[in-house]
Amino acid sequence: EVQLLESGGGLVQPGGSLRLSCAASGFTFNSYAMCWVRQAPGKGPEWVSSITASGSVTYYADSVKGRFTISRDNSKNTLFLQMNSLRAEDTAIYYCAQDVGSRPAVYWGQGTLVTVSS
Amino acid sequence: QTVVTQEPSLTVSPGGTVTLTCASSTGAVTSDYSPNWFQQKPGQIPRALIYSTTNRHSWTPARFSGSLLGGKAALTLSGVQPEDEAEYYCLVLYGGAWVFGGGTKVTVL
DSSP states (O other): OOOOOOOEEEEEEETTTTEEEEEEESOOGGGGOOEEEEEEEEEEEEEEEEEOOOOOHHHHHHTOOOOTEEEETTTEEEEEEESSSSSSGOOEEEEEEEEEEEEEEEEOHHHHHEEOOO | OOOOEEEEEEEEEOOOOOOEEEEEEBBBBOGGGGGEEEOOTTTTEEEEEETTTTOOTSSTTTTTTEEEEEEEEEEEEEEEOOGOOOOEEEEEEEETTEEEEOOEEEEEO
């Protein structure tokens, strides 16, 4: 059974940084691309970033490009999202999700809440 | 900035049929953009329903079907059940960049 467990969320001031982690189990982590999707309160999902299985290629939404960095440690079955220069509009639940072949975001974690506020 | 547009809300009677659409600001949505559909109920995580335009996931009931309709991606719910009341989001893949639509709230009444 695929399990994805996010951690690292919390309250941070504007301009601050946070590093999110996503611990994966139940599948061969290094064989699958992964992504981060966020959802602000009362809003729809917003794709944030994706990374290939090897970690060699990454993609970002324009809204986070240059501020967020996605990475993975395949030896530890863990996905990361380093978030810098945080803004109020980054406030959201952040989900990690597993891509399965050509199928994006098939399995989702429970999410971790990031609140950017002074 | 690419925008994906969906109907804000639709109402359908139990047992009825409703079609949701998903339009792209860049032009026609084609199978090259591999449109996907997700369902989200209040307090729950989004759940993948349809991938690559027409394909159901193993857990997706047969009453959900995906298609292309008039330059848009479409999700049709046939024989609607009360439990189908939810928000539905399309996801369009523009190469390495993905864009979700704003969602359609489907009310079963």
